[in-house]
Amino acid sequence: MLADIRSRLGGVAGINFGIGGPIAHRIDHLLSGARAGIAIKFSGENLRTLRDLAEEAQTRIAGIPGVTDVAVESQSEVPELGVHLDRERLARNGVSFAEAGLTLRAALYGAPVSRVYEGRNAYDLVLRVQEVAPDSIAMLERLPLRTDTGALAPLSAVATVTRESGPNIISRDQVQRKIFVTCNPAGRDVASVLADIRDAIDPLLEGKVGYAVHYGGQFESAAAASRRLLASGLLILLVIFGLLCMTFRNARDATFVMASLPLALIGGVAAVFLSGGVLSIASIIGFISVFGVAARNGIMLINHIRHLQSEEGVAGFEEAVWRGSVERVVPVLMTALTTGLALVPLVIAHDAPGNEIQSPMAVVIIGGLLSATVLNMVVVPALYLRFGRPVKNNGGAAGTPGETFL
Structure with a gap:
């Protein structure tokens, strides 16, 4: 259309x-x-x-x-008259530049000299030197100007009047x-x-x-919005990291949870590339949304591994990591599937009117969910097994107050 x-x-x-x-x-x-x-x-x-x-x-x-x-x-070009005053000719004839300008203005537009009141209405009393047709060069050239001696000199003696054209605005x-x-x-x-x-x-x-x-x-508004989203996103990530540190009581486990965020970034970037390579504000919002889901999956996984050691008495660290990973597969998959399936109609109807914002956001979220779900169940447990530390069984305590904050 x-x-x-x-x-x-x-x-x-x-x-x-x-x-x-x-x-x-x-x-x-x-x-x-x-x-x-x-x-x-x-x-x-x-x-x-x-x-x-x-x-x-x-x-x-x-x-x-x-x-x-x-x-x-x-x-558009409109006709106009150009009056070019010559300072040398003005000086020879004894006419000041100001006198020539004021007289010319009065001749063309008039000069208010008083006001007339009729009841509550007031009207300007305009004095015109003489009636001059705006398009008449000859009449304008005869316009009399007063010299410093009191004599009169025509405008043609001190200026050149030409017919020109200029823009209307x-x-x-x-x-x-x-x-x-x-x-x-x-x-x-x-x-x-x-x-x-x-x-x-x-x-x-x-x-x-x-x-x-x-x-x-x-593009100026889009660039400003992108900068604001980036700054606010970084701030939110720092806040999330601080809350995770307070929850797990150590920075190591909080770092493992945050490691799941780049895994979502992989799928989101691939989805943007496959859908045309346009990174819009809606796409950035989609990244922020999928980061939240990826962080939730990481929290579920790490917290369950800790729970197995501190609450259920699983002594072996490797066994706790294995069991925790296997037992969290179904909840993580159900979260990803329900979210992804709900967004599929938005991706399919990407050409529908009014769907310009929802569709790019849905594409990023689905791509991020795919990579985050698959890699989160492999990469995060491997990292935790290699760099994590066992949680002591404190007789049902959810955490270990004596752990070192690293």
């Missing part, structure tokens, strides 16, 4: 268009100042140079795969004149599309002093 809409609108000459929802357009406008997924802002002094840069950028990025709805900020950002080139990504992730756009546009600014290009849009 979107392809059909774009093909039909693309055949209409003289229009710029972008396709998206009202909420998405509002968010894009807040992020970058333009209603598009990617906004390329050129800033500089000369408007015509900015327009040339924008049009060349539009041509270059239009052929990049995954780029749609390419458009340059709408501007001049937009600025941080005092700099700017122009936008906008586009939307389609069929590719924003990061890779932006990388290709940078490679195509950055050479345009070579040798152009005073001109700059800035890229804005969805």
Whole structure:
């Protein structure tokens, strides 16, 4: 449908268009100042140079795969009169620059000299020097200017009046004149599309002093959200490790539980790669979710091995590890199966409208569960058998208060 809409609108000459929802357009406008997924802002002094840069950028990025709805900020040329004051001629005729400017403004727009009150309403009383048609060069050239001696001199004696054209609007950002080139990504992730756009546009600014290009849009918000998720995720991992240390009363067993997290990472990364290699915010949330399941499996395994030694009196350390691993297979498998099967419909319906967030998250969780479930029952027991320490039987005590915190 979107392809059909774009093909039909693309055949209409003289229009710029972008396709998206009202909420998405509002968010894009807040992020970058333009209603598009990617906004390329050129800033500089000369408007015509900015327009040339924008049009060349539009041509270059239009052929990049995954780029749609390419458009340059709408501007149209409107007729205008240019008055160029000559300071030497002003000095020869005894007309000050300020006097010429104020008189010209009064002639074209009028000068308020008083106010007229009618009841509660107030109106400006505007004095016009003379009626001058905005498009009449001859009448404007005859505009009288007062000299320092009190005499009158025509505007044509101190200035050149020309008929010109200019943009109907001049937009600025941080005092700099700017122009936008906008586009939307389609069929590719924003990061890779932006990388290709940078490679195509950055050479345009070579040798152009005073001109700059800035890229804005969805990727800025995504990058900021990724940084926040990474920082909060690391903090949560530290908190989890501290809680495990308090529960097991030693850092060694807590480390064995945390070792199950990279096992989930293996399957999650493989799932992202097989599904297209796009790491989105939804995928990162999926990693965080599967880390929780993997940590739970590790806690179940380590805690049961300790329980066999401290509560059930299993004397042999190897036997406790073996029994604990075998007896935890069913609970771990049931947890993984119930979670994974519940997410399968989201993966199957990945093209359904509104499923853009749930599907990438489900793919990561299922992949992480597969690797974490298989490797958790092999790698963690092997590590515990090699580097772990037996737990003493304290007559039913759940832990060993005398253990060294390592």
